Amino acid sequence: MKWSRLLWLYPSEWRQRYGAEFLAMVEETPATPRAALDVVRGAADAHLRPQLPAEGGKRFPVARAWLRNAAVAFAVQMSLFWVWSFAALLAGWSLGRLAVGNLVLVETRVERGVSASSEANLVVFVAVAVLAATGGTIACERRGRRAAG
Amino acid sequence: MKSEGFDLGRFSEPAMLILVSLAGGEKHGYAMMEDIEAFGGTRLGPGTLYGALARLEKQGLIEPVPSDDRRRPYRLTGAGSTALREQLSGLRAFAATGLGRLVAA
Numbered sequence: 001m002k003w004s005r006l007l008w009l010y011p012s013e014w015r016q017r018y019g020a021e022f023l024a025m026v027e028e029t030p031a032t033p034r035a036a037l038d039v040v041r042g043a044a045d046a047h048l049r050p051q052l053p054a055e056g057g058k059r060f061p062v063a064r065a066w067l068r069n070a071a072v073a074f075a076v077q078m079s080l081f082w083v084w085s086f087a088a089l090l091a092g093w094s095l096g097r098l099a100v101g102n103l104v105l106v107e108t109r110v111e112r113g114v115s116a117s118s119e120a121n122l123v124v125f126v127a128v129a130v131l132a133a134t135g136g137t138i139a140c141e142r143r144g145r146r147a148a149g
Numbered sequence: 150m151k152s153e154g155f156d157l158g159r160f161s162e163p164a165m166l167i168l169v170s171l172a173g174g175e176k177h178g179y180a181m182m183e184d185i186e187a188f189g190g191t192r193l194g195p196g197t198l199y200g201a202l203a204r205l206e207k208q209g210l211i212e213p214v215p216s217d218d219r220r221r222p223y224r225l226t227g228a229g230s231t232a233l234r235e236q237l238s239g240l241r242a243f244a245a246t247g248l249g250r251l252v253a254a
Contacts, residue, residue, distance in 0.1 A: 022195065023219075025195060025220065026195045029182070038195060045196070046203075052203065
């Protein structure tokens with residue numbers, strides 16, 4: 001397993017501070033799916049709950065966390081949509097062609113005359129990302145306040 | 150008794166294990182992992198270990214030891230020793246209460 005690839009899941013500040021020693025440690029660790037999953041969870045946590053003193057000193061920490069969460073939520077949706085769209089396309093479903101058409105931002109019409117616009121998809125993606133980021137940021141803030149006592 | 154700034158959420162248990170491990174002397178990450186498995190019976194994953202390490206360092210409870218090795222060792226700070234002593238004293242009182250009640254029952 002290439003641990004260095006998983007290291008790139010961590011924030012850049014985290015990698016600069018802990019990257020070398022973290023790699024030195026994991027290279028001695030048996031490469032198991034459980035260990036890999038633990039690294040992925042650790043990386044997600046490092047993004048959602050900053051662990052470095054320097055990160056705490058940045059301006060607008062809540063706004064930065066919100067933007068980061070929104071970007072992650074949007075990227076996850078787009079990734080899932082890409083996978084689903086191409087799977088559907090390969091399977092020959094007309095809905096797959098519709099989805100891919102929407103993805104490349106052109107209005108698409110399928111044989112039965114159903115139309116859909118790329119803008120509609122993007123609005124849904126953005127709305128879900130905004131809701132997820134707001135909910136995630138509020139939850140992290142509450143958790144952080146509880147942890148701070 | 151809970152010391153100020155020692156509540157680390159879901160990382161409380163790994164943090165305690167790390168502090169106890171470092172109470173036995175400075176160690177790098179892999180040595181901590183092995184030591185914790187030996188005395189605690191649990192093996193911390195790499196992500197969990199470094200998540201807790203980073204928070205402990207942020208709170209000033211541990212500090213890195215200068216080293217030329219890639220495997221950077223860590224040690225307890227004075228605040229870390231105090232926090233660990235408070236936590237363990239609290240646990241001892243808790244255990245004594247529980248055991249006392251069991252004897253009385």
